[in-house]
Amino acid sequence: MRTFSLMKAIGLVLLGLVCSINAHDPSHYRSPSNDVHCPADAYVSFVHDSFTFNAPVQKFTNITKSFFDIAWYGGIPASITTGTDNVPGATRFGPLDNGSSFNETLTMYTLDENGLSFTYHGLGFAYALPGYKTADLGAYAETMRFESICAGRGTYIDLITYACSNDSITAYNLWHLEHVLIFPALAAEVGATVMAGDCPEECHNHKT
Ligand SMILES: *[C@@H]1O[C@H](CO)[C@@H](O)[C@H](O)[C@H]1NC(C)=O
Numbered sequence: 001m002r003t004f005s006l007m008k009a010i011g012l013v014l015l016g017l018v019c020s021i022n023a024h025d026p027s028h029y030r031s032p033s034n035d036v037h038c039p040a041d042a043y044v045s046f047v048h049d050s051f052t053f054n055a056p057v058q059k060f061t062n063i064t065k066s067f068f069d070i071a072w073y074g075g076i077p078a079s080i081t082t083g084t085d086n087v088p089g090a091t092r093f094g095p096l097d098n099g100s101s102f103n104e105t106l107t108m109y110t111l112d113e114n115g116l117s118f119t120y121h122g123l124g125f126a127y128a129l130p131g132y133k134t135a136d137l138g139a140y141a142e143t144m145r146f147e148s149i150c151a152g153r154g155t156y157i158d159l160i161t162y163a164c165s166n167d168s169i170t171a172y173n174l175w176h177l178e179h180v181l182i183f184p185a186l187a188a189e190v191g192a193t194v195m196a197g198d199c200p201e202e203c204h205n206h207k208t
Pocket residue numbers: 058059062063
């Protein structure tokens with residue numbers, strides 16, 4: 001009986017240990033689920049864009065870290081939010097031009113000194129942009145990463161977007177255009193320049 005209780009106690013201690021490891025170990029990064037389920041008559045577009053800039057990641061995450069505060073991403077603030085900001089399950093909703101609206105749910109979020117990473121899933125909407133065909137954008141999932149590089153002096157930004165639509169080329173173009181307009185503008189806002197490939201060099205005081 002005593003052995004049993006002891007084993008039970010050890011078991012509980014071990015369980016506690018496992019739980020605390022799971023809760024605090026930063027290597028327990030959860031892979032984002034980007035699966036979108038498209039109707040039979042829709043196509044899946046897969047859009048990948050990445051950027052590197054000469055500025056610390058905090059300059060970017062300072063602006064982008066709130067799931068509810070989405071005004072930086074296309075200039076359209078959320079008008080309705082539910083849940084707790086940055087906690088998976090939170091939702092944001094807002095009107096787009098021409099009667100459409102976005103309705104997105106956060107599914108993954110991590111923020112630490114090395115950067116920010118989050119995934120959200122959206123419900124579809126119809127979208128038209130001058131010069132582009134109107135597309136019925138179906139359900140989509142987007143993962144965004146802001147990663148510290150170059151010993152804290154640079155930022156790597158990476159987006160992976162999966163979207164259902166009735167026109168995969170137009171859907172690709174619309175998402176890609178959104179990315180290439182917004183991220184360089186964001187960099188300009190924080191005074192960052194495009195990094196061509198090499199890390200910025202540290203300033204050294206050379207003695208002659
Ligand atoms: C974060 O943003 C606020 C206001 O937008 C600004 O005052 C502050 O200096 C920024 N902090 C960093 C680390 O960029």
